Amino acid sequence: MTVLKATDSQEDWEDMEEQDLWTSELVIMRVPEQAQQRCVSQDCLVSLRSRFSDGGHAGILAIGLLCVLCWFVRDGLKEKDVRGRYIFITGCDSGFGNALAKQLTKKGFRVIAACLSEKGSQELLAYTSQSLKTVLLNLTDPSSVDKAVEFVREETGNAGLYGLVNNAGRSMPMAPTDWMELEDFHTTLDVNLIGLIGITLKLLPLLKKSKGRIVNVSSVLGRLACIGGGYCVSKWGVEAFSDSLRRDMQHFGVKVSIIEPGFFKTGVTNLEFIERDLLRLWNHLSPEVRESYGDKYFVEYLRTQRLFMNRLCSSDISKVTECMEHALTAKYPRTRYGVGWDAKLLWLPLSYAPTFLSDWVLKMCFPLPRGRSFPGARFLMEV
Numbered sequence: 555m556t557v558l559k560a561t562d563s564q565e566d567w568e569d570m571e572e573q574d575l576w577t578s579e580l581v582i583m584r585v586p587e588q589a590q591q592r593c594v595s596q597d598c599l600v601s602l603r604s605r606f607s608d609g610g611h612a613g614i615l616a617i618g619l620l621c622v623l624c625w626f627v628r629d630g631l632k633e634k635d636v637r638g639r640y641i642f643i644t645g646c647d648s649g650f651g652n653a654l655a656k657q658l659t660k661k662g663f664r665v666i667a668a669c670l671s672e673k674g675s676q677e678l679l680a681y682t683s684q685s686l687k688t689v690l691l692n693l694t695d696p697s698s699v700d701k702a703v704e705f706v707r708e709e710t711g712n713a714g715l716y717g718l719v720n721n722a723g724r725s726m727p728m729a730p731t732d733w734m735e736l737e738d739f740h741t742t743l744d745v746n747l748i749g750l751i752g753i754t755l756k757l758l759p760l761l762k763k764s765k766g767r768i769v770n771v772s773s774v775l776g777r778l779a780c781i782g783g784g785y786c787v788s789k790w791g792v793e794a795f796s797d798s799l800r801r802d803m804q805h806f807g808v809k810v811s812i813i814e815p816g817f818f819k820t821g822v823t824n825l826e827f828i829e830r831d832l833l834r835l836w837n838h839l840s841p842e843v844r845e846s847y848g849d850k851y852f853v854e855y856l857r858t859q860r861l862f863m864n865r866l867c868s869s870d871i872s873k874v875t876e877c878m879e880h881a882l883t884a885k886y887p888r889t890r891y892g893v894g895w896d897a898k899l900l901w902l903p904l905s906y907a908p909t910f911l912s913d914w915v916l917k918m919c920f921p922l923p924r925g926r927s928f929p930g931a932r933f934l935m936e937v
């Protein structure tokens with residue numbers, strides 16, 4: 555800046571050019587117009603412009619890198635003194651809930667693990683230490699919910715509840731929409747959505763008391779509805795409920811996070827159960843609906859589903875429980891956690907794509923009913 559002010563003559567400007575004083579980014583960025591007017595030689599102007607533009611790009615890159623760095627530092631900050639606090643987890647008989655209950659107990663939290671079955675509860679108790687307690691909970695049974703809430707209230711006492719992990723869920727039935735009855739939608743919606751909302755509402759006073767955390771387990775299928783039945787509908791509902799809950803609870807210091815796993819090997823992706831349930835639906839179809847799909851459809855559907863599940867399902871469920879733990883212990887928990895390579899590289903990007911594109915990709919993946927043709931459908935059959 556001082557160099558520019560002191561410089562009037564063409565000679566001085568040319569000297570500056572020779573001495574490479576333009577390398578001072580401050581000078582170039584702050585007065586590019588002024589400098590351009592004073593530059594008499596065309597070469598000087600060209601050189602100045604290119605240096606100004608290089609400096610601009612470098613500046614943007616530096617700011618970008620700084621933002622990424624700041625994000626990582628902020629994301630890694632931990633909340634102080636959370637160990638020893640009470641965490642209530644639903645659906646701990648198996649899968650993510652079971653693994654999280656063990657993980658958090660080992661790390662010193664006081665875990666209250668809700669199990670659907672007595673067997674699940676006994677197995678978990680046998681495995682873990684005294685700081686873990688179990689309670690039976692069937693989310694579709696109001697009296698069971700009330701008893702579990704009472705148990706949590708008594709256990710937590712004045713301390714309040716620090717974490718609620720709404721993990722329990724079921725996936726079946728999943729199939730083309732016209733294979734379903736209304737009752738089939740209830741089966742999943744009553745657990746995954748209405749059950750989740752019900753227990754959350756009852757535990758909110760305890761969570762507000764301790765300015766706690768709520769971690770709701772949704773799915774990538776809560777971002778991209780790619781299969782018929784209540785599962786996707788329920789997970790879209792979980793996303794919407796969590797968003798409104800987060801906005802309402804921010805005033806009381808309660809933080810809400812959503813976990814969106816891709817495909818992992820657990821009870822909800824157990825192919826044996828899923829196929830058995832599909833066969834039940836297929837056998838109950840009216841002759842008219844079955845005829846519209848054709849006899850080969852069912853076998854092709856099973857084949858496609860097996861192919862996808864075997865390729866996509868990861869057995870490393872710790873990726874999911876690590877995200878749940880982060881949501882409970884980080885100073886700044888994330889709003890959404892996409893978990894697994896398939897979530898990050900396939901499902902979530904596809905959910906942002908234009909609808910015609912996601913429709914096309916999904917159409918290419920599923921078999922076609924009798925008499926329908928679609929060039930891309932051959933792709934999968936040939937993989």
Ligand SMILES: NC(=O)c1ccc[n+]([C@@H]2O[C@H](COP(=O)([O-])OP(=O)(O)OC[C@H]3O[C@@H](n4cnc5c(N)ncnc54)[C@H](OP(=O)(O)O)[C@@H]3O)[C@@H](O)[C@H]2O)c1
Nearest residue numbers: 645647648649650670692693722723773817818820821822
């Ligand atoms: N695995 C995946 O690929 C995946 C992907 C995205 C999202 N998720 C979600 O992750 C959550 C956990 O599932 P998971 O994969 O760990 O499968 P999981 O092993 O089947 O766990 C689900 C848990 O919920 C329990 N449950 C079922 N119905 C219930 C009810 N009415 N009341 C209370 N608890 C009930 C199950 O008990 P039982 O074992 O006794 O049936 C089980 O403990 C679910 O919300 C699921 O939708 C899973």
